[in-house]
Amino acid sequence: MPGAPSRRPGLFMVGLDGAMIGRITLTRATGHIRQAAGKAELGNLFLPQAWGYGYAAEACAAALDRFAGALPGEPVVLATQTANVRSMRLAAKLGFIEVERFEAYGAEQWLGEWSSLTPSD
Numbered sequence: 001m002p003g004a005p006s007r008r009p010g011l012f013m014v015g016l017d018g019a020m021i022g023r024i025t026l027t028r029a030t031g032h033i034r035q036a037a038g039k040a041e042l043g044n045l046f047l048p049q050a051w052g053y054g055y056a057a058e059a060c061a062a063a064l065d066r067f068a069g070a071l072p073g074e075p076v077v078l079a080t081q082t083a084n085v086r087s088m089r090l091a092a093k094l095g096f097i098e099v100e101r102f103e104a105y106g107a108e109q110w111l112g113e114w115s116s117l118t119p120s121d
């Protein structure tokens with residue numbers, strides 16, 4: 001994966017006008033979701049004041065593009081609660097396809113998968 005050779009191989013800080021507004025991770029999923037274990041997993045966390053402008057979508061798309069260049073054809077998974085409407089919308093916009101829904105941590109979870117070989121729109 002792009003980035004430093006460590007347990008957190010892909011860490012992208014997202015800036016706007018010189019300030020950090022979010023971070024994106026591309027890491028090897030551990031066993032927290034059995035179906036995702038060992039796969040590349042996309043994580044994202046943006047400051048609430050940066051929501052609603054498309055910044056996360058633009059930055060995640062760039063990170064996925066970089067990933068696809070480094071590991072062509074390798075899928076990426078994304079997990080989120082279904083109640084996280086913004087996260088669900090972002091996943092769909094990026095081209096993640098539902099793999100399954102399941103109960104964990106007291107809520108319904110969603111697991112999606114993306115591949116650079118699948119057109120996103």
Ligand SMILES: CC(C)(COP(=O)(O)OP(=O)(O)OC[C@H]1O[C@@H](n2cnc3c(N)ncnc32)[C@H](O)[C@@H]1OP(=O)(O)O)[C@@H](O)C(=O)NCCC(=O)NCCS
Pocket residue numbers: 043044045046047050051052053054055056057058079080081084086087089090093
């Ligand atoms: C998940 C998260 C990154 C989504 O952020 P977001 O800003 O909603 O996502 P996007 O970048 O896709 O932005 C979409 C919004 O920008 C709007 N937008 C405004 N200008 C835009 C533009 N030029 N281009 C695209 N979208 C634009 C869209 O209309 C949309 O607004 P809406 O949601 O009100 O309809 C954010 O909510 C977050 O950090 N949450 C906390 C962490 C988290 O839950 N992470 C994921 C689960 S593990």
